[in-house]
Amino acid sequence: HGLLHAIKNHLAISFTYQKYWENEFTKRLIEPYALKEFKNRWYVLGKDQKDDHVKSFALDRLTDLDFTKSRFKYPNDFNVDEYYKYCFGIIGSNCQEPQEVILSFDPIQGKYIKSLPLHYPQEVQIDNSKEFRIKLKIFITQDFVMELLSHGECVKVLEPESLIKELKAIYQNALNQY
Numbered sequence: 001h002g003l004l005h006a007i008k009n010h011l012a013i014s015f016t017y018q019k020y021w022e023n024e025f026t027k028r029l030i031e032p033y034a035l036k037e038f039k040n041r042w043y044v045l046g047k048d049q050k051d052d053h054v055k056s057f058a059l060d061r062l063t064d065l066d067f068t069k070s071r072f073k074y075p076n077d078f079n080v081d082e083y084y085k086y087c088f089g090i091i092g093s094n095c096q097e098p099q100e101v102i103l104s105f106d107p108i109q110g111k112y113i114k115s116l117p118l119h120y121p122q123e124v125q126i127d128n129s130k131e132f133r134i135k136l137k138i139f140i141t142q143d144f145v146m147e148l149l150s151h152g153e154c155v156k157v158l159e160p161e162s163l164i165k166e167l168k169a170i171y172q173n174a175l176n177q178y
Contacts, residue, residue: 002067003044007032010072012049016064017057028057031072034080038090038143045080047072054083056090088119089143098137102158105132109154118147133158145170 006013014029030046036056037043043056086098102125105113110132114124119136126133138144140163148155148167157164 002065003032003035006067007034010074012068012070012072013044013046014064014066014068015057015062018061018063020061025063029068030055030057031074033074033078036080036084036090041090043090045083047075054078054092056092058090086137086139087143088138088141088147091139091141091143093139096139098139099160099163101136101138101140101160101163103134103136103148104156104158105134105151106154107132109151140166 003013005011010031012029012031014027016025017028018025029049030044031049032044032046033054034045035042036045042059044059044062045054045056047053048055083092086093103118104126107129110127113122113132113134114127118134119138123135124133125135140160145163145166148157148163149170157167
């Protein structure tokens with residue numbers, strides 16, 4: 001309730017935050033723009049006053065939340081839907097360009113991808129008894145790579161080459177553990 005009030009009334013919030021991959025806690029002051037859910041976790045999206053970049057912060061890693069009385073002007077040129085247009089999940093673009101990704105699924109996994117698309121829009125290229133192939137325009141982020149890995153042997157990346165190399169390295173590192 002408090003976060004929605006801060007978003008609607010353009011009130012800055014402060015909190016202590018800890019990333020999973022760092023041991024340090026950092027104090028943050030942000031201008032909250034929206035709340036977003038991804039894989040049963042909630043995030044607040046806003047401009048971090050530390051560096052003026054729009055970022056997402058997981059609510060489960062946020063402590064010492066304080067609602068300030070400091071008002072901010074919501075930027076006229078910011079649109080949450082546009083911000084996430086080429087995103088899979090919650091991770092933003094980090095100033096990269098979206099890439100064309102072509103994925104080939106086995107027919108059974110393809111039925112799941114048809115009923116619950118990976119990303120909108122996904123363009124179906126092939127849909128037959130041997131293969132379900134789609135094309136996406138998307139930022140290649142850690143969230144997206146983790147999603148591809150979750151499909152295991154049922155998916156093959158056809159493009160781009162950089163993503164193919166990244167997945168090969170991940171799978172090789174996994175094999176090296178055995």
